[in-house]
Structures are given as C-alpha cells and as structure tokens.
Amino acid sequence: MTGMTCAGCTNHVSSTLKKVSGVIEQSVQYPGDVAIIQFDTTKTNPEKLIKAIEKVSYEAEIVN
Template identity: 45%
Template sequence: MKNLILGFSFVALFGAAQVCGCGVCQASAHTISFKTASINEPQEVTLKITGISCAGCSNHIHTALSKTIGIISDDVKYPGDIATVKYDASKISEKQIIAVIENAGYKAEILKDKVK
C-alpha cells in the first residue's frame, strides 16, 4: 500500500517538476545520500528546509552541499523537507551550511528537536 502511494506521488512529482522553477528538477529520487569517509569527529545538524517543491530540489540542495568543503555527508529528504548534514566543525559552521542552502534558493532552519 505504501509503495503504491509512493509510486503515485512519484508520477505526480515528475509532472510537477516542469513548473517548480528551480531549474534542476530531475525527479530522480526522493532521498539522495552522499557519503565520504569522515576525517574528524563529525558534527551533525538537522535542518528544516523550506521551498522544496520536487525531488529535483532536494537533488539541487544535495549537489550544493556535496561541493562544499567541510560537509562530510548530507541526506536531503523529499517529501519531508528535512536535511541531515554531517560536517567538520573545524571547516564549516551551521550558519555557513544554512548559507549554502539559501544560496541554492531555499530556506533552512535548525531543528532543535530531533526525531528519535
């Protein structure tokens, strides 16, 4: 049943991708992960993203983060609009991570209460 709903929304997303205006919509996946080996003890921040309107948007944010020095891994979820970012605090701050997302055209705020 869940797969059926996901499959349907994927089709709906693909159609919507043409009108979201983010310019990079590919509707390729709902969750995109990027991982590299961690160097130092990584910090983790969970962010609520505003402005994601299709899977291409989460891909766009993932691409922006994965090119940023200090980002160890990122996981941008759509639907859900939650980004979990592991980073090296000696190279990048939470504020800078938010700035990267805002430069990509979205809004981000730190979620204080993590989902357990």
C-alpha cells in the same frame, strides 16, 4: 527547509551541500524537507550550511 517542491529540488540542495568544504555526509529528504548533515566543525558550521542552501533559493533553519 522550505521551498522544495520535488525530487529535483532534493538533488539541487544535495549537490550544493556536497560542494561545501567540510561536509562529510548529507541526506536531503523530500517530502519532509529535511537535510541531515554530518560535517567537520573545523571547516564549516551550521550558519555556513544555511547560507549555502539559501544561496540556491531555499530556506533553512537548525532543528534539534
């Protein structure tokens, strides 16, 4: 994830992810710019999660 500059950004991304249907658990880390997301694959997918993050002005990509 890119674009996070402070702990407030972490809270913003975290609260955004909590609103996505299917997100079971999530952890957003700053510094490090990493979001670890556990989700129900019948309700959401990585592309939808990335779009949710991008909608609030951050960039995201899948990292294995």
